[in-house]
Amino acid sequence: MQNSGQYHIDKEILERLIKLGGVELLNQMIDLFSETVPELLEKAKEAFEADDLKTVERSMHSLKSTAANLGAMQLHSISEEMEYLAVDQGKEKISTLLPMAFEKYNIANTILKTQRM
Numbered sequence: 001m002q003n004s005g006q007y008h009i010d011k012e013i014l015e016r017l018i019k020l021g022g023v024e025l026l027n028q029m030i031d032l033f034s035e036t037v038p039e040l041l042e043k044a045k046e047a048f049e050a051d052d053l054k055t056v057e058r059s060m061h062s063l064k065s066t067a068a069n070l071g072a073m074q075l076h077s078i079s080e081e082m083e084y085l086a087v088d089q090g091k092e093k094i095s096t097l098l099p100m101a102f103e104k105y106n107i108a109n110t111i112l113k114t115q116r117m
Contacts, residue, residue, distance in 0.1 A: 044060060061079075078097050
């Protein structure tokens, strides 16, 4: 397995996925991440712009789990914080974190694509 940019992706989680289901599972999970995360982020962005914090909360809850499953821990942390902020009506902070979530996704996705086997 190539260097996974440990700061952005937890390599141990990727190795556990391989042990659980082999390279095929890892590749499927990476593909699913690449397909679903942009949709979740866009849904959260649109909901935020429409002042629909309940949908932001749900999108971030899903994103939090998806990110953790592939070791994208920075994205996981941001989505977890945004999930809680949505519950607490923390719109100002969400407006700062949302662009960061897109950035962390792009970094994690780029790294994960190099981990496909």
